[in-house]
Amino acid sequence: MIPFDFDYYKPESMDEAFKCYQDLLINNKKPLYYGGGTEIISMARVKGIVFDSVIDLKGIPECSQLEVSGGKFRIGAAQTLTNIAECNAYPLLSKTIKRIADHTIQGKITIGGNLAGTIKYREAALPLMISDCSLQVMTQGGLAELPFSKAFNGKLQLKKGEFLVSVLIEENDLSLPYNHVKRTKQEKIDYPLITMVALKNEKAIKTAITGYGDNPIILSERIINHKLYNVEQKINKIINLAHSDCKGDLSGSREYKEFVLENMLQEMFSNFEKIG
Amino acid sequence: MHLSGNSIIVLNVNGEDKTVMVKPAYTLLHVLREELSLTGAKSGCENGDCGACTVLVDDMPVKSCLMLAVEAVGHRITTVEGLKNAPIQDAFIKNWGFQCGYCTSGFLMVCHALAMHKPDADDPIIEEWLQSNLCRCTGYEEIENAVKSILSGNYK
Structure with missing residues (x-):
């Protein structure tokens, strides 16, 4: 049971989510982007984190994509570890995320949550760190594509209000020996x-x-x-x-x-x- | 969608639409037990470790302590009350798959989902799925026997 109240928002587009966060900030609120929510709920339960609004990103189509197209494996930030592993387009990533938490929770943890969370291990980042990978990030200026090494230095390097939209991995790297x-x-x-x-x-x-x-x-x-x-x-x-x-x-x-x-x-x- | 304070939502539970008043901070486990009186899902660690609160959301196991009730809107929730004489329940009885019973509903849901999605599951897959739940009576072997007894390839 979470011992404090908060508002819940579920935007349907990237712009709506970004604007929602900015509006809440202007109104002196403490918003939080929400993916799978496993870390947020477990920390909130013991008051290890305090917020008064969550913005659930699972209703945004770009955050839910999971496909190989245009020479890239495109993974929406709100995709669950289970879906990514079952898709198995990048076997090293599948193998890595199948060892995060347990099988049931893998169906709730999102790749965005694993990269952006406060738990230091961020195992899902490992295969991305060593492949030709970039991140799509929603910024003040719109959707930006950044090399993984620039956007992730041990942890995600995002400005306040920005959120991870998707992970793009070059198709050539997907089938390399690992x-x-x-x-x-x-x-x-x-x-x-x-x-x-x-x-x-x-x-x-x-x-x-x-x-x-x-x-x-x-x-x-x-x-x-x-x-x-x-x-x-x-x-x-x-x-x-x-x-x-x-x-x-x-x-x-x-x-x-x-x-x-x-x-x-x-x-x-x-x-x-x-x-x- | 924007919910603030007490809000009315509709949850599809065990095939029926249930109108319920929730706060966004309520977990699915809380709403099932306290608002809908479906006490089959048990409160254990409330931290996603034990699996006693496992239910199915769109036929996949979910630890309901780590899901907000509002997240479940538009999805199909199945609790142990919704199994209604599924083969896994009989298999647990025949194989002595429970002792104190506290973990049983969670294990039943995981095993039921496993049989639905992976009817030809081999030992590593069975182990992978069952490792999501804890039995403090350590009745793991009997639970494994129970699930294996129904993995026939024709599980409904």
Whole structure:
């Protein structure tokens, strides 16, 4: 039970949603964009978040798209993890999001919510960080398309009142060989100790991890693909470089996380070596 | 749509349209239990962890503690009261799929949905779906046996 009242708005267009937020701000309200709502409801229940209006984005057609067209996989921000996984246009993304929370909740969590939420892991971002991806964002000036690396730096970099409309991934990246490993402290369904994803194209391997520190990070592409280092040297250099990002927590100490990452990297190099 | 304070909405529950007065802050679980007196969905953790409050929305399992009632407008809600002698209920009895019974309605809804959507589910899929719910009596094996007994490919 949420212990405070709020107003509920369900706009039917991007403009209506943006204007609704601005109008509420002008009237000294505290609005919140609402996707799946799982994090908002669970935090509101314990008063971990306070707001007096929610703007539900699920009625906006652009936020609900899910298709491969025009050379891109287009995912509306209000699409659920279940729908994205079932569609399976991008197997690495499917595999990653099928390990977020549990199967039932995946039917409620939206990709926009996972990227924009306050829970630091943001596992859905990992496959997007290492692919040719852009985000469509509703801004004061209208719909803008931004490279993923510009709009997401560990967390979504949006101005007040802006909202994520859709994720666009280049079709060429969808079927690349990939690696996904999620390690948890104990249970299969849990926040990650470390989750690692990797893609291999004809030129390079790209890798991103979360759970290691405060935010998801990309591991050094230069080191991972360095032609003069052997695997052991690459792993040592990556661990050293990421040392300052590594933070111990209840899931595992800093030293343990470095040990786990070392093993995950070995596994990844070995898997990619097998496929040539 | 804009709702503020006490508002009247229509929810389709177990095949019937129900007119109900809600506040936007009411969860679907609260409205089902307190406004519609459908107490089959149980309040457990209210945090999306235990699954005792699971109902079906458009035939897919949803933890009703993590859904606002206003979000359910225009969708079909099925609670355990709406199963009405579905094969999974008989399967739970025959396979001793419950002990204290508190988690049972949530498990029934997940298993019913699994059988509808994945009648040929293999072990990893069954595990994936059932991991959404907790049984503190730890009757997992019996529940798994129950759902497997009805995965015949002709489940209605």
